Amino acid sequence: MILSTRFQICVSLFLMSLIAATLKRSSIQSFIYPITRPTVSRAMHIQSIPMWEGTGNNYAYLVTDDKSKEAVIIDPANPPEVLPVLKEKTDGGDIKLSKIINTHHHHDHAGGNVEILKHFKLPIIGGKDCTKVTETPSHNSTFTIGDSIKVTALHTPCHTQDSICYFVEDGSDKAVFTGDTLFIGGCGRFFEGNAKEMHTALNEVLGGLPDDTKVYPGHEYTKGNVRFAKKVLNNDAIKKLDEYSQANKETQGKFTIGDEKQHNVFMRVNDPDIQQLVGQTEPVEVMRTLREMKDRS
Numbered sequence: 001m002i003l004s005t006r007f008q009i010c011v012s013l014f015l016m017s018l019i020a021a022t023l024k025r026s027s028i029q030s031f032i033y034p035i036t037r038p039t040v041s042r043a044m045h046i047q048s049i050p051m052w053e054g055t056g057n058n059y060a061y062l063v064t065d066d067k068s069k070e071a072v073i074i075d076p077a078n079p080p081e082v083l084p085v086l087k088e089k090t091d092g093g094d095i096k097l098s099k100i101i102n103t104h105h106h107h108d109h110a111g112g113n114v115e116i117l118k119h120f121k122l123p124i125i126g127g128k129d130c131t132k133v134t135e136t137p138s139h140n141s142t143f144t145i146g147d148s149i150k151v152t153a154l155h156t157p158c159h160t161q162d163s164i165c166y167f168v169e170d171g172s173d174k175a176v177f178t179g180d181t182l183f184i185g186g187c188g189r190f191f192e193g194n195a196k197e198m199h200t201a202l203n204e205v206l207g208g209l210p211d212d213t214k215v216y217p218g219h220e221y222t223k224g225n226v227r228f229a230k231k232v233l234n235n236d237a238i239k240k241l242d243e244y245s246q247a248n249k250e251t252q253g254k255f256t257i258g259d260e261k262q263h264n265v266f267m268r269v270n271d272p273d274i275q276q277l278v279g280q281t282e283p284v285e286v287m288r289t290l291r292e293m294k295d296r297s
């Protein structure tokens with residue numbers, strides 16, 4: 001008797017859970033699904049094109065609005081490595097190339113413009129000293145790629161006076177192309193500028209971007225940058241970057257502005273440990289001393 005009652009309870013519990021599961025799958029899910037479906041479009045696609053691997057370790061970037069297929073190519077400095085990608089994608093109807101964008105005038109960034117123009121008739125957006133430049137956007141001015149991607153030009157003079165970083169947004173997706181101004185865990189040399197300008201570029205202009213903005217620099221320099229960072233500071237973020245760069249050949253797009261504020265010593269000029277090591281407290285002087293130390297390292 002007790003056994004059969006237990007059996008009945010078990011059967012009814014089983015049936016109830018079965019009904020509940022069916023309800024969950026059908027009515028509840030069909031009720032919730034339209035609401036939880038992503039409403040924000042994610043049309044931005046970024047393709048890295050490594051160039052001069054093993055020497056310059058540069059990156060060109062192809063940024064495409066997947067909806068309209070409009071695309072721009074950033075710093076296509078070595079045409080033999082970039083043109084095959086562009087040709088395959090344009091011939092296959094995957095992209096409609098609309099612009100060449102340059103981060104600064106150096107040959108390993110803007111030096112491919114003339115050759116690319118022979119194959120694609122395109123305007124060149126870039127700093128004033130870039131080869132064949134057709135338009136230099138003013139600081140904070142914007143343009144679009146297709147319907148979804150908004151680009152904001154950010155002037156960051158120092159590495160060169162014509163350095164421009166490009167902040168791109170597609171809904172909640174955010175990225176910044178930093179040329180030779182900001183690298184993962186480091187910054188560019190002060191060829192045409194000074195420490196005050198780099199402090200402004202890194203810690204005000206780029207540091208002012210949302211923390212979840214992914215960083216796409218002009219070179220893969222992370223391993224060397226970590227080697228230097230470890231001599232200056234030992235925090236968990238630098239240890240993490242060290243491990244990541246040992247295990248991964250490419251680090252572009254894997255770290256954010258928020259990460260840089262933790263592991264990039266040039267974005268930690270207010271860190272008391274760094275200030276003590278360099279013997280300076282004024283942020284611009286800390287920046288100057290760090291860069292001199294890195295140049296000597």
Ligand SMILES: [Zn+2]
Pocket residue numbers: 104106109159180
């Ligand atoms: Zn450069």
